[in-house]
Amino acid sequence: MITPRHIAIIMDGNGRWAKKRNHQRVYGHIRGAKVAYDIIKSCVELSVENLTLFAFSTENWKRPQHEVSLLMTLLIKYLKNEQKKLNKYNIRFHTIGNPRLLPKEVQELLIENIESTKNNTGMNLTFALNYGGRQEVIDSVKKIAEDIKHNRLDSSDINEQLINSYLQSAFMPDPELIIRTSNERRLSNFFLWQAAYSEFYFSDKLWPDFSPSDLTKAIVDFNSRNRRFGGLTEPQPPPQPMRNIHG
Ligand code: IPE
Ligand code: IPE
Ligand code: MG
Numbered sequence: 001m002i003t004p005r006h007i008a009i010i011m012d013g014n015g016r017w018a019k020k021r022n023h024q025r026v027y028g029h030i031r032g033a034k035v036a037y038d039i040i041k042s043c044v045e046l047s048v049e050n051l052t053l054f055a056f057s058t059e060n061w062k063r064p065q066h067e068v069s070l071l072m073t074l075l076i077k078y079l080k081n082e083q084k085k086l087n088k089y090n091i092r093f094h095t096i097g098n099p100r101l102l103p104k105e106v107q108e109l110l111i112e113n114i115e116s117t118k119n120n121t122g123m124n125l126t127f128a129l130n131y132g133g134r135q136e137v138i139d140s141v142k143k144i145a146e147d148i149k150h151n152r153l154d155s156s157d158i159n160e161q162l163i164n165s166y167l168q169s170a171f172m173p174d175p176e177l178i179i180r181t182s183n184e185r186r187l188s189n190f191f192l193w194q195a196a197y198s199e200f201y202f203s204d205k206l207w208p209d210f211s212p213s214d215l216t217k218a219i220v221d222f223n224s225r226n227r228r229f230g231g232l233t234e235p236q237p238p239p240q241p242m243r244n245i246h247g
Pocket of ligand 3: 012013014
């Protein structure tokens with residue numbers, strides 16, 4: 001079985017999970033954070049090279065202020081508690097998205113986690129925080145424009161590789177497998193450029209119910225896909241002389 005080099009997960013359904021149990025949405029986020037830990041551990045055990053977790057989108061600011069601040073408080077707790085474990089599992093921690101709008105304490109902890117894991121050689125774990133695919137493209141277009149303006153780049157240099165290198169995700173390969181839980185079937189502004197040839201796996205499970213065995217199911221399903229990248233994978237018969245296609 002092939003393990004995808006990069007798995008990205010849209011962890012969705014925390015609020016619905018809590019609502020089903022007559023709890024406030026925050027309980028879903030608390031349980032969701034625990035599940036994130038279990039899935040990180042499973043990915044390490046499966047030797048996944050890159051795991052990206054979509055944790056907070058540029059659109060999630062639209063939620064009630066008390067939910068946003070509870071999410072930030074949870075994130076602070078998580079980043080404080082898991083630091084040792086990241087090192088124990090030889091994980092290199094990264095973030096994508098704009099950290100500047102996040103609370104100062106979150107920003108500091110992110111830097112601390114990135115710094116303390118930078119010499120690790122195992123899995124790249126990336127938290128997408130205040131991340132939006134369109135914003136990422138806008139930011140890279142701005143940087144390219146600046147470099148052209150200052151003659152560090154010529155417009156004829158612009159190609160796929162160059163754009164890749166200006167994205168925040170430049171250090172990782174494109175996600176081979178994107179998993180979304182909670183039976184929603186959309187990207188919600190995640191990895192717009194990078195998902196060009198990703199395989200999608202949609203799980204009915206709400207994120208707090210997603211388990212390591214669901215992750216294995218997603219990987220098994222990934223292995224059954226025929227990835228053609230626009231080409232052909234079946235061996236083709238030798239070409240026949242062309243007949244008039246109109247008969
Ligand atoms: C995903 O769960 C977590 C975040 C987006 C932060 P939701 O909070 O979106 O849960 P639902 O989709 O409302 O159930
Ligand atoms: C996507 O989930 C963002 C994260 C999982 C962080 P949302 O719950 O925000 O997406 P929509 O609103 O259903 O599209
Ligand atoms: Mg949701």
